[in-house]
């Protein structure tokens with residue numbers, strides 16, 4: 001049975017957003033996915049029963065469209081964020097002013113509960129624009145919406161992620177994988193399903209109101225260990241090439257120039273290199289935040305999930321372990 005409550009999800013068409021929408025739908029909530037291009041988000045509708053998932057046109061840079069998207073909602077999740085600036089999409093425009101617009105508008109509309117997705121590394125003193133604007137966005141959300149919950153994930157993994165897939169794909173063609181800054185930066189990868197579950201729990205758990213959670217998986221790995229894990233999983237041998245930070249900065253500049261070409265995404269930016277200078281683990285910036293365990297979530301490991309979708313980067317894909325005759329019999 002459908003519940004009466006309607007939840008608006010900004011960024012519901014994105015990687016993490018799709019899992020949040022699916023989890024809300026699974027629990028019977030009505031969901032309004034706010035996206036700039038609803039015509040490209042029809043694939044979300046089958047995640048619920050007919051009529052359960054609506055699509056609404058909204059851009060965080062246009063307050064009237066945000067107001068229309070939150071009208072009648074009892075809860076809001078805001079997942080909008082960018083990893084690099086392009087066109088009119090700026091870090092401060094989306095992650096700071098856009099975050100404030102959502103929180104203010106939700107408060108004015110009488111929305112009861114707001115979950116804002118930030119990131120580990122949110123720090124007003126961060127050397128990166130991404131980290132600074134995430135911190136200023138959190139502050140703006142707290143000022144505008146009483147009792148908002150902030151979630152800060154480490155890097156997020158899942159079938160459509162942009163980290164494990166990117167380096168596994170690179171390893172198919174490149175003779176070496178780069179170890180930015182020597183590969184010593186530490187990460188605590190967290191499963192996208194766990195982040196989605198946390199977002200939905202935080203919406204409805206009164207104990208979560210006003211708190212900032214840091215979301216990490218069960219283990220911490222260096223960048224180098226993650227590259228080794230990817231290569232082991234896809235059964236490829238590649239050189240791991242240390243790239244000192246100054247050289248990585250130059251690569252980042254090249255990436256930004258490439259990103260100016262039509263339909264090309266920058267493979268690296270100088271801002272991302274700045275981010276890589278700090279560990280991306282729970283408690284890295286300031287300690288004492290509640291975590292997934294405080295929401296009663298038992299975090300998945302990369303070992304139990306990532307091989308299931310990196311298998312396609314092996315030579316032979318899912319048939320890598322089978323001999324030709326067995327494959328032919330299975331297909332017959």
Ligand SMILES: NC(=O)c1ccc[n+]([C@@H]2O[C@H](COP(=O)([O-])OP(=O)(O)OC[C@H]3O[C@@H](n4cnc5c(N)ncnc54)[C@H](OP(=O)(O)O)[C@@H]3O)[C@@H](O)[C@H]2O)c1
Nearest residue numbers: 011013014015016035036059060079080081119153155156
């Ligand atoms: N992925 C990670 O590893 C990771 C780690 C830590 C934190 N986070 C944070 O988690 C959030 C979600 O990340 P993600 O990986 O799911 O990102 P994503 O796949 O890039 O999705 C971003 C979403 O933002 C929406 N969006 C972009 N510009 C917008 C605008 N002007 N107005 C309205 N919506 C806009 C996009 O929707 P349309 O294009 O359909 O409008 C898209 O749904 C972000 O805030 C990110 O910083 C992610």
